[in-house]
Amino acid sequence: MTPFSYRRPASSMDASALAALKGHKLLGGGTNLVDLMRKGVEHPTTLVDVTALSSEIIEMEGGGLLIGAAARNSAVAAHPLVRAHYPMLSRAILAGASAQIRNMATVAGNLLQRTRCAYFNDPAASRCNKRQPGSGCDALEGFNRYHAILGGSPGCIATHPSDMCVALMALDAQIHLAGSAGTRIVPLADFYRLPGDSPHLETTMEIGELITAVEIPASAMGQRSAYRKVRDRASYAFALVSVAAGVSMQDGTIEDIRLAFGGIAPRPWRALQAEAALRGGPATPEAMAAAMDAELAVARPAAGNAFKVELLKRTTAAVLLELTGDRS
């Protein structure tokens, strides 16, 4: 590991000022960053530990939750209001990583973990445009079972591995940011960039900005919601595909719906086309198949992951049928 110094700022503004300096990186639980430093992928000169800043989980007026950036993943998953009002978020967090990692990882760190793949993680022997812009991508013709089928580019097909963020995407979460120019709130839908020809840039955060909180609006869809993750082993593995879904039903039709996918794109994928196709219609397997065909019309799988297209269609249908079925 390259030598670095360690700072523990007392406020978000102090953290922001430090984060703006060259070579400085924000440190949460360290479950991704420390690992990448040891692998020689990241080389910060200074770590700015922000875990002592806000970790509160507060119920907002009119419903909704404000989750402090440093709240631990396990604390969010176990919170009674999250379990009662946003079960898909609890379930998504609990589907991610291991209990040890969830105890360490913060909410902001989960959002800002690197979009990555095995070639990104291997500076000794693999080319990666994300790690070294312009160097090429060994995943395109390599072992790409775990890579993206939507949103990738000729420069990068790595996936964002978070489960939590898939649920947050379906729940219309808002990201609270603080920087030298003040504070602002960005919808999670506008928070991540697609790789295009600059895969090393992953978010729309400005230099010196940090996440202070994640806001989840009150949602009728939160309550009747689910998260299902399909992976190569039963637990503690990244998703092949995952589905976060919330619905509200009226007289047998889908009144409203939220749908987001993980494991298939460089960012948590909100399925707006499938939602639009299903909203106001019947909750039938045929309607679900048509909606997913619309969403996945632009899917561009690699040689090793074409199966994800069908797997995602079937997983989504299974989740939606369970959520919309007779609950009496």
Next chain:
Amino acid sequence: MAIRINGNEVAIPDDPRVSLADLLREQLHLTGTKIGCNQGACGACTVLIDGERVLSCLTLAVQADGRAVTTIEGLSSEGSPHPLQSAFIEHDGFQCGYCTPGQICAAAAMLRGVADGMPSYVTADLGERAILSPEEVRERMSGNLCRCGAHNGIVEAILQVAKEDVA
């Protein structure tokens, strides 16, 4: 700046690169904590910080400042084994033993988590307190790998201790 490790105050190392796992093993010679992968994949380095299980290989020692760390050496008391240690012996919860300290630290915190109402991915109803089944134990212990394949004995040992705790 200090960490309380098994009840003793320990100074934070000057170099922030020192992981908690390296501090425990190399400087304090608490070699019960094992380093398997050193990249957060195997769970062998699991210790407790303020009672919660974490990976000591991905924890910078400086991040444990002011907190209480418990290692496998701190779990047993007065030379007598922790109930989980006895149960692992009884149920053959290991072969080579390398993952065992991490397994036992993880299991101790896991049982406390269940008692506190912590749900898991396989808990059917998030509104209810989970009942510890073999499936629940496997899910909750999935962060600790055993390459000898002693998982059946590990699950049995943990379930026995859970049963005795309730009794």
